Amino acid sequence: MSLSLNQSVLIESPSLRTSALDGLDASRSQQVLNKAKAIVFAVWNGEGWATVEQLAQYFQCSIQGIKHIYERNSKEFRANETRKLTGKDLADVRSKLELASRTAQARVFSPLGTLRIAMLLTESEIAAQVRTIILDLVVAIPKITPVRSSQTPALPPVEQRLHTFVQAMKTLAELTGGRLNPYMEQNCKDFAANLIADYNRQSLTSTQEKWLGVVNFAESELGKKVPLKGTHYRGHLGTWVRTFYPHLGDRQETRLVNGVQQPVYVYACHESAVAAGLTKAIEEFFAHHSPSAALKQAGAFARKSLVTA
Numbered sequence: 001m002s003l004s005l006n007q008s009v010l011i012e013s014p015s016l017r018t019s020a021l022d023g024l025d026a027s028r029s030q031q032v033l034n035k036a037k038a039i040v041f042a043v044w045n046g047e048g049w050a051t052v053e054q055l056a057q058y059f060q061c062s063i064q065g066i067k068h069i070y071e072r073n074s075k076e077f078r079a080n081e082t083r084k085l086t087g088k089d090l091a092d093v094r095s096k097l098e099l100a101s102r103t104a105q106a107r108v109f110s111p112l113g114t115l116r117i118a119m120l121l122t123e124s125e126i127a128a129q130v131r132t133i134i135l136d137l138v139v140a141i142p143k144i145t146p147v148r149s150s151q152t153p154a155l156p157p158v159e160q161r162l163h164t165f166v167q168a169m170k171t172l173a174e175l176t177g178g179r180l181n182p183y184m185e186q187n188c189k190d191f192a193a194n195l196i197a198d199y200n201r202q203s204l205t206s207t208q209e210k211w212l213g214v215v216n217f218a219e220s221e222l223g224k225k226v227p228l229k230g231t232h233y234r235g236h237l238g239t240w241v242r243t244f245y246p247h248l249g250d251r252q253e254t255r256l257v258n259g260v261q262q263p264v265y266v267y268a269c270h271e272s273a274v275a276a277g278l279t280k281a282i283e284e285f286f287a288h289h290s291p292s293a294a295l296k297q298a299g300a301f302a303r304k305s306l307v308t309a
Contacts, residue, residue, distance in 0.1 A: 007131045008228075010119040014076050017119045020134055021081075021112055029111035032137075033058075033118070036129035041111060042096040049083070049108040051097050055117060059124040069120045070107065081113030211253070211266040214241045218282045221269065232286055236295060238265060240285045241278065243300040248277045 009016055024032070026048055033039050039058050041048025052070075056063040070077070085093060086105045093099075099106055109117065118130035215234045218224045226234045241248065242265060252263045268274045285291055295301060 007128065007135065010131050010134065011122060014073075017076070017116055020119070021115060024112060024115070026111045029115050032133050033111060033114060033130060035133050037126050039114070042093065044093045044096055047080075048111055049093070049097070050114060051099070052107050052109075054097075055109060055114060058114075059118070059121055059126045061121065061124045065121070065123065066117065067107075069117055073116075073120055077113055077116060080110060081116055082107065082109045084108075209268065210270040211251070212269045213264050213266055214238050214278060214282070217267065217269055217275075217278050221275070222279065222282060224282065224286065231289075232291060236291050237282065237285050239295055239300050240291055241265075241267075241281045243295060243298050244284075245277055245281045248274050248281070 010020065021029075030039070030041065030048065037058060039050070039054075041050050050058075052063055052066045055066050059066070070082070083089075084105060084107055090099070090103070090106060093108075094101070094103070097106065097108065115130065115134070118124075118127040119134070121127040212220070214237055215226045218226050218237065226232075226237055228234065242250075249265075249267050251266055251268075253266050254263055267278055269278065288294055
């Protein structure tokens with residue numbers, strides 16, 4: 001998939017986190033959490049709640065880590081996501097939450113609040129799994145059934161392609177309660193459009209093409225994490241390939257990058273020679289102690305560069 005959402009959009013955007021939670025209730029939120037790891041919320045006043053200590057155990061991280069995440073992002077949490085218990089409320093729920101008798105106050109989180117913690121907590125494998133499950137819900141789109149014919153290859157009926165697009169939007173609408181963040185809506189539209197375009201091309205050529213940006217190839221095919229900043233950041237990786245491996249191709253497509261439609265170089269990764277060339281280029285890039293210096297020496301920054309995805 002050339003325009004897949006990745007976990008960084010949830011980690012970096014408060015509005016996307018809220019949009020993802022808007023279509024979920026407590027029951028469905030707990031189902032998402034249980035897919036990654038079993039968790040039990042104590043029922044109080046008809047709602048489920050868990051303490052900071054319980055969340056630390058669930059996410060396999062420190063108690064201070066949970067507290068730090070909440071303190072940094074406290075304004076983002078809504079009333080149905082977290083509560084501070086004191087006085088009578090604390091006394092009512094103390095035994096259910098297994099709190100020590102000396103506890104004067106306690107911060108608790110609902111399943112929705114726990115999901116928000118998962119979207120903010122970067123140093124937890126369980127949290128990463130939860131984010132993956134959320135993103136799977138966002139981009140879940142039914143496959144198109146190929147139209148087989150012994151005659152001239154033909155595209156599926158317009159109704160079938162339109163149905164695929166509608167189902168994609170319906171999935172996202174269900175998750176967000178119909179209140180779509182513009183960024184997510186654009187992502188879904190682009191994903192559905194690309195899916196149809198790829199299928200159309202495959203139907204006519206009888207080939208399985210895979211066009212990917214260099215960063216997408218590095219992360220999805222090679223399992224490398226390409227940082228957003230630093231000596232080996234993603235912008236320099238794309239420039240590296242275009243500078244030292246121009247023979248791999250010069251095709252550009254308009255893709256959504258950081259919420260803006262921009263021209264992006266994509267490569268025919270379904271061709272073994274191109275995939276091997278990209279792999280070599282990426283390995284050399286990460287092995288070099290200073291890619292920016294090598295690019296500067298090669299005059300790469302004297303040319304107008306394009307974004308890579």
